[in-house]
Amino acid sequence: MPRYYFRIAHGSYSGTSDVAFDLQDDDEAWKEMTRVCADLVSGITRALKPDSDWQMELLDDNKKALFRIRLLAEKV
Template sequence: MSLYFFRISHGRYSGASDQPSEFESREAAWAEMTRVCANLVGSISRSLKQNAEWHMELLDESSKPVFRIRLVSESLG
């Protein structure tokens, strides 16, 4: 079992969870990350400004990113 931390960044805000989550594999950690992200994306996309980025990362025990999911809005003209 490995310990992981979630970190969310949006503009100048960035915050990581204080409590680790324990998963038996990277695949299990990825599955949980996508589930959590799916629950958040609707509300985040409704308040996302133009040319902004929101992302969620899963960090390993040494705080290195393992996975990242990004939501980016771009003004194209």
């Protein structure tokens, strides 16, 4: 079963999870990523400042990015 990791980046912070997730395939990994992101998004948006961004990446077992969800706050 394939293994996946999450990496979160916000400003100068970037961190990759130490714990791998065993999921059936990339489609199931995408679904899990969107569930986790949905759980985090309210707290993230409350702390997001103008002209900043937050992103979550789903990595494969070799820590290569497969998917990215990005929140971008812009002052226009």
